[in-house]
Amino acid sequence: MxxxxxxxxxxxxxxxxxxxxxxxxxxxxxxxxxxxxxxxxxxxxxxxxxxxxxxxxxxxxxxxSAYLLEEARRRSAEIADPLERLRWVAGHLAAHDGEPEAARAEWMLWVEYWRTALRDEELAAESIVAYDGWLQLVRDAVEAAVRAGLINPPADLDRVAQGACAIADGLGIQIALRRPGVDWERAGEITRAWLAAALDCPEINLTDR
Structure with missing residues (x-):
């Protein structure tokens, strides 16, 4: 006992x-x-x-899934520079860990989460709340950069957040499938490039500021 x-x-x-x-x-x-x-x-x-x-x-x-979101929130909050925070969030959406197999394992878990949610109404409802948490992570980072006067307010912040998460999700599935040429670094680059274009802020896509 x-x-x-x-x-x-x-x-x-x-x-x-x-x-x-x-x-x-x-x-x-x-x-x-x-x-x-x-x-x-x-x-x-x-x-x-x-x-x-x-x-x-x-x-x-x-x-x-709850742990990954809380870790992302914690690490994002530790980044004082708003543009650096945006860069980090964009990259982190696409890959949660710098090790290739660890990144793939996390995406494999998300795929199982989504598959299970499709058959479980309670988990499906929870997954929507969890997904909203990731959208809010992007919104918060964008709003911080706007408050700092570093970017202009986007016309549709929700569209920006949805787009960034959707692109990262699609890339994550390719990471899980081990598609050649799509590793966690490449996925982060693509997501950052999309966010930089969506916010008209090329600095988000720079590796060194």
Whole structure:
């Protein structure tokens, strides 16, 4: 029972590890035994905490997506220069990690998240809220640059945010598919170039300011 209590306290850690497994194996092929091995716990503990495999996978998708958004918000807020923040946000939309396989794993997880949401109304509603969080990340960065007098206010800020996220999503799928010539660096370059054009601010696309 003590081990179960410890596991309960570390439930979020288990969900993060479960996310790794889902990214590698997919929703249907993720088993309790896979997660238990990767998380360093037991199948019985997973059954106690999550009940069944489907609930474990769905909770892992929720936890990992929430974590990625919160990390993006935190790291964005740490960048004082508004144009540098815009550059970082544009690049981060397309790839969440500098390591190629880590970036691909995160996009594999997002693909599983979206696939699962298509069949689960509750998760679909949550995914819309999560997506709105990414749109707001772009809006906030653009508005900060506007307040600093570095760019002109866009005629349609929502269109800019939607466009940046949509381009990044499309590139992310190509990263997941390992399309030649589309790695996380290239995806970031393309997203930054689009945002620079949309905001009429070439500096967003510069690697060094």
């Amino acid at each position: 003590a081990s179960v209590r410890r596991a309960s306290r570390n439930k979020n850690d288990i969900l993060m590890k479960a996310g790794d497994v889902v990214a590698a194996r997919g929703f249907e092929n993720t088993r309790f035994s896979d997660v238990a091995g990767h998380a360093g716990t037991s199948v019985s503990t997973l059954q106690y905490l999550f009940g069944n495999r489907e609930d474990l996978v769905v909770q892992a998708l929720r936890a990992r």
